[in-house]
Amino acid sequence: MKNEHTDDTFLSRWLNNDLTTEELVSFKKTTEYKEYQKIIEATQNFNAPNFNKKEVFDKIRQKTNHKKVKKLIPNWMFAAAASVALLLSTVYYLTGTNETYSTSFGEQLALVLPDGSEVLLNSKSSITYKKSEWFNGNRTLELKGEGYFKVKKGATFSVNSEHGKVSVLGTQFNVKTTPSYYEVLCYEGKVQVQNNEETAILTKGLSFRKMDTKSSEKGTFESIKPNWLDGETSFNNTPLKHVLEELEKQYNIQIASSSIDVNTLYTGAFTNKNLNLALQTICTPLSIQFSLDSNSVVLSKK
Numbered sequence: 001m002k003n004e005h006t007d008d009t010f011l012s013r014w015l016n017n018d019l020t021t022e023e024l025v026s027f028k029k030t031t032e033y034k035e036y037q038k039i040i041e042a043t044q045n046f047n048a049p050n051f052n053k054k055e056v057f058d059k060i061r062q063k064t065n066h067k068k069v070k071k072l073i074p075n076w077m078f079a080a081a082a083s084v085a086l087l088l089s090t091v092y093y094l095t096g097t098n099e100t101y102s103t104s105f106g107e108q109l110a111l112v113l114p115d116g117s118e119v120l121l122n123s124k125s126s127i128t129y130k131k132s133e134w135f136n137g138n139r140t141l142e143l144k145g146e147g148y149f150k151v152k153k154g155a156t157f158s159v160n161s162e163h164g165k166v167s168v169l170g171t172q173f174n175v176k177t178t179p180s181y182y183e184v185l186c187y188e189g190k191v192q193v194q195n196n197e198e199t200a201i202l203t204k205g206l207s208f209r210k211m212d213t214k215s216s217e218k219g220t221f222e223s224i225k226p227n228w229l230d231g232e233t234s235f236n237n238t239p240l241k242h243v244l245e246e247l248e249k250q251y252n253i254q255i256a257s258s259s260i261d262v263n264t265l266y267t268g269a270f271t272n273k274n275l276n277l278a279l280q281t282i283c284t285p286l287s288i289q290f291s292l293d294s295n296s297v298v299l300s301k302k
Contacts, residue, residue: 102126103145105252106272108228115139115152122146122176122228123272124249145249146176148226163210164195173202174226181242183209185221211239227269234269243270243282244299251275256298260288 013019019027027033102125103109109121114134119127125145133140139157151157153170163182166175171189176182184193186202193200193208200208200218210216219236227234233246241262244255250272264286270278279290279297287302 097130098128099131100126100128106250113139113141115154117152117157118150120148120229122148122249143175143177145178146174146228148172148174148229164193167192167194172225178242178245180212181209181245182211183207185226187225211242228272231272232269233272236267237265238267240264240266240282240286247278247282251278253295253297256296259300 101109101111101121103121103123106123108123111119111121111127113119113129114131117139121127122145125143125147127141127143127147129141130138137155139155141159143159143161147159149157149159149168150172151168151170155169157168157170159166159175161175161177161182162179163177166173166184168189168191171191172187173189173191174183174185174187176184182195184191184202185207186204188204191202193202195210198216200216202208205220205222207219207221208216209219221236233250235243235246239262240260241257243266244257244262247253247270248255253275266282266286268281268285270281272278276292279292282288283290283299288299289302290300291298
């Protein structure tokens with residue numbers, strides 16, 4: 001009769017943590033359990049050595065002096081090792097690893113997700129998702145920075161960030177998230193924005209914004225797509241400090257602003273293609289002067 005502890009079905013259930021408490025306690029008392037543990041530990045650090053097979057074989061033959069060699073490991077153990085290695089590989093493949101895509105300073109990246117949905121990442125942004133779960137209908141990803149999404153209709157599509165969660169079935173929307181700024185704009189369809197404090201439903205032309213520790217704001221807009229897709233970054237009644245943070249991300253610069261009021265509200269836009277022009281566009285209306293030296297900018301009142 002076949003030992004249940006060497007049966008492939010039993011091994012598969014053990015590796016997937018599907019054994020009952022009674023089965024696991026009983027199994028741990030067997031010699032097979034100890035041998036399987038040794039096999040798993042060995043496969044985790046396995047590296048095939050380089051060696052001369054003929055030379056090694058000759059040395060072994062000389063040492064044995066034609067004595068009968070006793071098998072230290074039964075044949076079923078080799079089969080078990082192969083089964084364990086195969087099962088471990090299968091579990092790894094099915095579980096998978098996280099897919100991460102990111103951009104650097106001044107970069108943009110266009111991506112097609114596993115379901116055919118599209119995402120465009122702005123500078124210094126990233127998305128992370130698990131492909132295996134995506135194919136099972138769990139369309140969820142993590143966003144840092146800013147991304148514009150065109151979602152294919154289907155199961156719920158969710159964008160998680162440190163500030164909240166945006167859920168849709170099929171639409172176009174933009175999400176911007178930094179440690180102190182969170183904004184969602186709906187360009188088509190309907191989206192749900194949810195955080196620890198509230199839930200908001202947005203339709204085409206509606207926006208949701210929360211800055212620093214202030215209360216959230218709901219507003220409207222008329223553009224048909226984010227301006228940053230065309231090389232321009234725009235703001236509406238936004239504290240200057242957030243404008244300067246975006247400027248740093250686009251141009252990989254450090255801005256010294258201690259001598260000005262960074263809470264001054266700014267409405268306007270700057271180009272993402274010419275730093276000097278961008279600085280003039282921001283500073284001139286606010287009566288701020290700037291000095292630019294390499295990758296450093298110093299701002300001061302006129």
